[in-house]
Amino acid sequence: MITTPIQLRFNDIDIQGHMYNGQYQHIFDLGKNEYFEHVLGIEQMDGRQTVVTANSTTNFYVPVGMKDKIVIRTSIEKVGNKSFTVFQQMVDQVTGTVKADSRTVLVGWNAVDKESFAIPAEWREKIEREEAH
Amino acid sequence: MITTPIQLRFNDIDIQGHMYNGQYQHIFDLGKNEYFEHVLGIEQMDGRQTVVTANSTTNFYVPVGMKDKIVIRTSIEKVGNKSFTVFQQMVDQVTGTVKADSRTVLVGWNAVDKESFAIPAEWREKIEREEAH
Amino acid sequence: MITTPIQLRFNDIDIQGHMYNGQYQHIFDLGKNEYFEHVLGIEQMDGRQTVVTANSTTNFYVPVGMKDKIVIRTSIEKVGNKSFTVFQQMVDQVTGTVKADSRTVLVGWNAVDKESFAIPAEWREKIEREEAH
């Protein structure tokens, strides 16, 4: 599991004073990117070994305000043949409250040759090692 | 069903030349807002009879490019006691291809008194009339 | 002069109920892109004959609300050797009020060879023809 502290932006907050629903995946992606970079070594989103999103689900539990200190917790809970599932939580750093969570199915994608690829054994090992903590 | 033509913005498109995943719900919301305003008569998102999002799912089928002409089709497929489910499709206006779809569970919310409310009979009737077309 | 009607998005509006300052150039860019495409024939922002922004100024006169109908008026007011200046107004379609305006200096840019180029005679002619209306 990777924990990513989030720097909220003025434009994350809507007219009701809460984080706008549409922004949640922008923020969850900060966690995914840190996981991809630090655990899988994916540096570039336009390279030969990158990922594309097949499906994404978000559950909204407790609104987030501008002054909340939040972190994203990211883990990979399942690895399939050509895809894997990321589970993430948006957590209030002070109270520990889980404000939202998200599941995303990602597919291995070669952005140069425009084709999917089987999840490499090297990724499986790195994910298993990370998630074994 | 309400059909909303979308004006794409430069910032909807990512480094790979496709619509960024995180932007899809920004765009689906244009359809929801048109439905809420034209069918349910919800004008203000900070009023006594508004809605909040409990859950949102997006399926990504075919990438969207900057020059694609897309429309959002929005319908309400299920009305419960305190919530209802919106189903939406992102469709290529020229080819008819469904590029993505989305389901969102919304809860009736009084943003002034900060409490949920049972979906009013008036909303049920308006939704049934709209969806009967 | 090109006039572009704008489809406002929920996330354009901030906690005060007005268009967020940071979003103005996102919206002015809808006008620039229409001008570039329809007048200059620039289709792709990653091609051999595209533009990059050197400088951008925005004046904020009257706040924009979610229900305002706005259009962007775009004209090119000056063409230099390697750059030109775009002048834009954000106008309330109903009242005619100019809510904001913006000046942008753009430089001709070859995104493939990574170098600037002198503004082609063909662009000058197209701009003069457009602005002579």
Next chain:
Amino acid sequence: MITTPIQLRFNDIDIQGHMYNGQYQHIFDLGKNEYFEHVLGIEQMDGRQTVVTANSTTNFYVPVGMKDKIVIRTSIEKVGNKSFTVFQQMVDQVTGTVKADSRTVLVGWNAVDKESFAIPAEWREKIEREEAH
């Protein structure tokens, strides 16, 4: 002067692989907000003593890439009767290169009573103390 490290987001980067022009003021605002909060004690953007933007200028010198580590440097360079001018730089933390800068004229604004107010002596003192460093 206040220095604010920036957490870049995937959506800050455009199809050319550089920070999108329209995003710069979103990012400069992270510096302004830190200044307002830490130096002036402005906590809420919808309160009695807040600010609105009258004018904003951005100069783009060197493109910013996804992997760049950037900071925003924010200072107030001039305080008038009802307004003040913020000067900001976007700086590469590793090389020290100034990638962009920005000047913003802000007006003291009472968002409850909807009227401007003269910059309070208390703000002047706090700004002078900060900028004297």
